[in-house]
Amino acid sequence: MNGLDVRFADHLRASGWLDGAPGVVIGVSGGLDSMTLLHLLRGAFPGLPLHAAHVDHRMRDGSDADAAWVADICARWDVSCQVHTAAAPVTSEDEGRRLRYRFFEEVRQGLGGGAVAMTAHTADDQAETVLFRAARGSGVRGLAGIRPRRDPSVVRPLLPFWRRELEAHATEHGVPFREDPTNRDVRWTRNRLRREILPALADAVPGAARALAALAETSHLHAIALDELLDARIEAVAAGSGSAAAETLSLDRNALCAQSDPVLALVMRRAAARLGGETGRAATVALVRFVRESPSGRSVHVGGGVVVERHLDELLIRRGGHASRPVDPPRPPPRALEIEAQGGGEAVFAPGDGRKAPVRVAWGPSATRGFPHIARIPCDHVPFPLVLRAWEPGDRVEMPYGRKKVKKLLLEGRIPAHRREHFPVLTDAAGTLLWLPGVIDPVTAAEVPPGSRVCCVEVSFEHES
Secondary structure (H helix, E strand, C coil): CCHHHHHHHHHHHHHCCCCCCCCEEEECCCCHHHHHHHHHHHHHCCCCCEEEEEEECCCCCCHHHHHHHHHHHHHHCCCEEEEEECCCCCCCHHHHHHHHHHHHHHHHHHCCCCCEEECCCCHHHHHHHHHHHHHCCCCHHHHCCCCCEEECCEECCCCCCCHHHHHHHHHHHCCCCCCCHHHHCCCCHHHHHHHHHHHHHHHHCCCHHHHHHHHHHHHHHHHHHHHHHHHHHHHHCECCCCCCCCCEEEEEHHHHHCCCHHHHHHHHHHHHHHCCCCCCHHHHHHHHHHHHHCCCCCEEEEECCEEEEEECCEEEEEECCCCCCCCCCCCCCCCCEEECCCCCEEEEECCCCCCCEEEEEEECCCCCCCCCEEEEEECCCCCCCEEEEECCCCCEEEECCEEEEHHHHHHHCCCCHHHHCCCEEEECCCCCEEEECCCECCCCHHHCCCCCCEEEEEECCHHHC
């Protein structure tokens, strides 16, 4: 056995993840990382039942051949294999990730629920994730990156190891694998990070990848310490009437208001999270304002089914219930839908105002579903991924006569006030606004250069269906 064999086996035994586990479910794409993980497990734990789980995302022609290839290798290696084929082509990285983990859990439950699921994330994936989250302004929890244990049933045993170590092992032992051609397409965010941005960063800052992976561990420790400090602060301002079942948390409003705004924001965010609340940045700012300014008897939803109520000098945080409408109620942050330069299919966009908008992505000269709003985007001339999101203050559209604010366009388009706040816009990867459904179409069919590959994005709103 070479060094990777020994270190992998030692790491897995030291983790205790396999203690008492009747088997392992491995997410196997057929690529280098997952095939090497499967090979290492077979060598280090020959008596352990292994079950491969492969997802065909239908994102490209030939993906079914990959599924058949994985099943064939598993049969030759005496490893059971289950394949799931997506009902429709997956259109984004997030959608594919959710589909995979859902399938892994289905396989795990089908084996009795005691098996451990494993994914083949490496230290390279960690560095890419930290860089991506830093670019999006994540806090310490986001910068903690990929955790070795996603939840009690999903672990990542290759996280301490670099891809070059896996490549050396695969070469030495003749581990078969298939390279997905979409992994070379830099229009995908992860591929661009891996193939262009990280190498450029490493040239400018030697050792950048290792530093990013180390930052994940440092941030994880900081997040743990921050939670402990915030929990202690919550106990210090507790009013003492929370339920034993942890369905409610009562806090002294006067003690809270004595805190600075940054501390108050973190305390309220942590208190809500303890009950399952989900507060983004905008909602947290509004929640601080609610604590300081809202009159007694008012309440507000903070996301995740959690309600914050003010009763004189007491703030009650609880699960469920109905909230009154505050003077300036915090809303969950608008959700964005990424559209990559591959695949197609359907999804649902929830801009943040309670409405749902079915979205369909297709490739070709025209759309076929007949949705009310259609944008035809020449993908050879527009940087991907596209992003469908709620408009933001300051958004502008390039018009033939100059730039114009989205806010003014919505007013001129007579969009009702209740729909304006989270009205969707489509941008390219650079943030250039391409489309306001039903208001303006900067890219029309007539403007698509001949021979261009066209992405058709169709949107419908609930009131139109």
